[in-house]
Structure formats: structure tokens, C-alpha cells
Amino acid sequence: MKALVHDPNAPRQLSFAEVPDPKPGPGQALIEVGAVSFNFGEIVYRSPDTPPGTVPGWDAAGVVVRSADDGSGPPVGARVVTFGWGGAWARLRVVDTAELAVVPDAVDLGTASALPVAGVTALQAVRRLGSVLGRRVLVTGASGGVGRFAVQLLALGGAHVVASVGGPARAEGLRELGAAEIVHGPEELTAPVYGVLDNVGGSQLAEAFYRLERGGVVQAIGKASGEPTVIDFERARVESPNGRLENFNVSTPVGADLGHLLHLVATDRLSPQIGWRGSWTRAHEAADALVGRRVLGKAVLDLGPDD
Incomplete structure (x- = not known):
């Protein structure tokens, strides 16, 4: 699958590459990613010890293509937003079912992807x-x-x-x-x-x-x-x-908190404040804008079928 990976020799230490599809473990769902969001910390403070080819990324939203084998979490076809300390910037992501929430019909995946971290x-x-x-x-x-x-x-x-x-x-x-x-x-x-x-x-x-x-x-x-x-x-x-x-450190799992935030967004009581949005093929542009303080709020990247 195509992914945005850690590359020490590339701008912002990011480049596109083909990597193996992730394999879900017990209690994990497989997600086809439709949108991701960038956070300042994962761009600027990525560990120098990160192995080349690692798929970074904390926030992603998409559709369940394989539900968890243990029966937890939503079924195949559900639209979800997900959190984890890696693996988000790819066509497919595996995630613990406790770290996701179902996205209401009124909220698009790009908007949902801005919420996790x-x-x-x-x-x-x-x-x-x-x-x-x-x-x-x-x-x-x-x-x-x-x-x-x-x-x-x-x-x-x-x-x-x-x-x-x-x-x-x-x-x-x-x-x-x-x-x-x-x-x-x-x-x-x-x-x-x-x-x-x-x-x-x-x-x-x-x-x-x-x-x-x-x-x-x-x-x-x-x-x-x-x-x-x-x-x-x-x-x-x-x-x-x-x-x-x-x-302060985030306490996990975050599924319940994501569900609460999605409810606030769906009822127009919370705005995700997306200040930059475009194709993930423009990842370097988005990262530069975020680090350069040219984004008010969140940067969201959409994964189109042909990107």
C-alpha cells in the first residue's frame, strides 16, 4: 500500500513509499483511510531514532474494511475516526477498537480526522x-x-x-x-x-x-x-x-472522548477549525505551513482514490 513514511533525507523527513499492508491483531479493526490530520508535534518532534520507512501519524478517519475478530468495535462499512501513536499516514491502518469512534452522518471524514490528538x-x-x-x-x-x-x-x-x-x-x-x-x-x-x-x-x-x-x-x-x-x-x-x-499527557483509550467531541461537532457546538485542507499528495506543503505558523487551527489531508 501507499504510505507517507519517515525518510531522514527528505524534506520534513517525509516521503511516499510502498509498504506492506498492516495486519490487525486481537481487538483491532482494519481501516481504509479517507483523511488524516497533521499535528505540530509529530512533524517537528519525531524521534531521530525512528527507523526509515516507519509510517508515522496519530489521527486518521476512514471506513472499517475488517472488523475486530473479538467482536468489539463497529462492523464493516462503518465510518470511524481513529487514534494511535503511529500508522495513520497510509491507505490502511489498524487500530484498537477502544481508540476509535463512529462518525455521525452529518460529519465528513476530513472534519472527523481533526479531532483525535x-x-x-x-x-x-x-x-x-x-x-x-x-x-x-x-x-x-x-x-x-x-x-x-x-x-x-x-x-x-x-x-x-x-x-x-x-x-x-x-x-x-x-x-x-x-x-x-x-x-x-x-x-x-x-x-x-x-x-x-x-x-x-x-x-x-x-x-x-x-x-x-x-x-x-x-x-x-x-x-x-x-x-x-x-x-x-x-x-x-x-x-x-x-x-x-x-x-499534561493524554490518557488513553480515547474512544469515549472522541464520541463526545463528534457529538458536539454534529450538533454545531464545536468547530474543528480547519485552516488548511488538500490532497495528501501536498503533504510537504501542509507540513511547511503548519510549522511556519501559517495555519489557523488544523491541517487536514484527504486521500483520494487516485492520489
Whole structure:
């Protein structure tokens, strides 16, 4: 089958190649992939130890062509969205049935493919803040995939959302998604915040931590800045007493969370915010746009029958 594989000598370390079809194990379904989405982390932070020819990719949506032998999961012909830590960028994918959800008729596969990593990350991170009703919550890197989901989910939960972006152009559409304030970095905050969902890391994470109200919490989600984070805890002890900093990692399986996100999309309460969409033959263009911060939200690639 055709796949987009890890190639250390290619642009973005990606090239197309023919690879063996994957073989489903117990509790796994075989999916014919119709669309995938790119995430910043899987483009920029792929391990240098990844063997050439490996099929990367976390997010894919498609149709079940072989159901799981153990009887779990949906039947052949079901439209599904899937998650896994590899194998998405190919014509066929195997996936544990606990890591997929059936896509409602009202949602197309490309839209569904935008949900797994970014949408589930935002959902679980918001949930870990506890009740946000009436509370000020900062989202750094709010213009990206996780950020735009987080702004919407926080607004649905009744939060006063402060969206932090790198510049005016990156703020496009965020107020319509539920952001009450737009800032260009935590330094511009006019009042303390109860919670922070940080997608940037580095100095922004430190500055956000100093601006927590008493008992507030930061969820450290991403490191888009590529910078280490250095926190002056003496300053933090004075400026954000009892503030907490928690490392965030996605909890699996994610099938139930995917189902919830799909319901929100199907009922027009959540927008996937697809900022780039095209054929997977344009994968390098999509990757360059994502890494170059030219995508507001998600990049989605469609696998046509002749591509």
C-alpha cells in the first residue's frame, strides 16, 4: 500500500513509499483511510531514532474494511475516526477498537480526522482544571489546533477565556469561538487567572505560572516554542501562592472522548477549525505551513482514490 513514511533525507523527513499492508491483531479493526490530520508535534518532534520507512501519524478517519475478530468495535462499512501513536499516514491502518469512534452522518471524514490528538487533548486538559464556571482561564498558543478547541470547550463550560496569540493575524476568529479577551503573551494579562492551558512552554509557561490566582493551576500541554522553561519559585511563592504546575499527557483509550467531541461537532457546538485542507499528495506543503505558523487551527489531508 501507499504510505507517507519517515525518510531522514527528505524534506520534513517525509516521503511516499510502498509498504506492506498492516495486519490487525486481537481487538483491532482494519481501516481504509479517507483523511488524516497533521499535528505540530509529530512533524517537528519525531524521534531521530525512528527507523526509515516507519509510517508515522496519530489521527486518521476512514471506513472499517475488517472488523475486530473479538467482536468489539463497529462492523464493516462503518465510518470511524481513529487514534494511535503511529500508522495513520497510509491507505490502511489498524487500530484498537477502544481508540476509535463512529462518525455521525452529518460529519465528513476530513472534519472527523481533526479531532483525535488536538480535540482530545483540549477536552482532557479542560476537564483537569475542574469547574471553570465564571473563572478566568488563559490559553497560550490559542491560534493552534489544541488552542482553538480549548477556547471553545472552556467557553462551553462557562469560563472567561483569555486567548494568547503571537500577533494580531493569529487571533482571527477567536472571539467568535468564545474568547473574551485577546492578549499577546501572559505579560499583557490585566488580572490573575484561575487556570492556564499552556501549549507554548518556555518563558510563556513561566510568565503564566506567576499570574495564577491563589490555588490556581497550569496544565503544561505543549512546547511549541522549543525553549526550556525556567521558573523562579521565589517569585512564584510571592506572586502565585499555592499555585500548581502539572504536566499534561493524554490518557488513553480515547474512544469515549472522541464520541463526545463528534457529538458536539454534529450538533454545531464545536468547530474543528480547519485552516488548511488538500490532497495528501501536498503533504510537504501542509507540513511547511503548519510549522511556519501559517495555519489557523488544523491541517487536514484527504486521500483520494487516485492520489
